Amino acid sequence: MTLLLDAFTIVAVSAGTFFFVAGTVGLLRFPDTLSRLHALTKADNLGVGLIVLGLLPQATSLGMGIRLIGVWLLVQLAGATVSQLLARAAARRNGART
Amino acid sequence: MTVFLTLAGIIILATVAAGLWRILRGPEDAERMMAAQLLGSGGVAVLLLSAVISGIPAIIDIALSIALLAAFASAAFVLEAFGTRGDEPADRP
Numbered sequence: 001m002t003l004l005l006d007a008f009t010i011v012a013v014s015a016g017t018f019f020f021v022a023g024t025v026g027l028l029r030f031p032d033t034l035s036r037l038h039a040l041t042k043a044d045n046l047g048v049g050l051i052v053l054g055l056l057p058q059a060t061s062l063g064m065g066i067r068l069i070g071v072w073l074l075v076q077l078a079g080a081t082v083s084q085l086l087a088r089a090a091a092r093r094n095g096a097r098t
Numbered sequence: 099m100t101v102f103l104t105l106a107g108i109i110i111l112a113t114v115a116a117g118l119w120r121i122l123r124g125p126e127d128a129e130r131m132m133a134a135q136l137l138g139s140g141g142v143a144v145l146l147l148s149a150v151i152s153g154i155p156a157i158i159d160i161a162l163s164i165a166l167l168a169a170f171a172s173a174a175f176v177l178e179a180f181g182t183r184g185d186e187p188a189d190r191p
Contacts, residue, residue: 006099009099009103010099010102013102013103013106013147014106016106016143017106017109017110020109020110020113020114020140020143021109021113023136024113024114024116024117024136025113027117027120027129027132027133027136028116028117028119028120033126033128033129036120036129036132037128037132040132040135040136043136043139043140044135044136044139047110047139047143048139048142048143048146051106051143051146051147052146055146055147055150058099058103058150059150060153060155061155063155064149064155064158067155067158067159067162068146068158070162071142071146071158071161071162071165074162074165074166074169075139075142075165078165078166078168078169079135079139081169081173082135082168082169082172082173085172085173085176086128086131086132086135086172086176088176089128089176090126090128093126093127093128
């Protein structure tokens, strides 16, 4: 059973790491601000989310698992609101310039 | 298992470091803030991994506070750079 959990952890954490790398590469390579923001939120939400998902079976106690999910929820909420703010700020600044 | 988690943590740190390069080059202020946000969530991910690796659950609380601070940093940036209503920079008193 633990082998199954370990395999699940390896798959989920590597998927999370992949999304981190993909998001960061997107942040560096995409042409304009909004598409970079799009790439960033992928790394933000999916990366941390999959890593938390992968770490859940490794949690030693129930409290630790709940706190892991709590961190993931906070990152999700913070990421979503911050992306909206940054997108509006970037759009307004581009709009103001044209 | 811990070796694998450590490897994942190192990879994430390396990508976050690469993402920080955007701060140097980024023409827009918003992109610099994005790189800071990426640093925040990258830090959260690495802290969570190290919490499981070292078996100390208290590190998860540190990750929680870093996630909170990253959100505040971006909110402060938007508030300061674009005025309280998000329109033109607040040159008014």
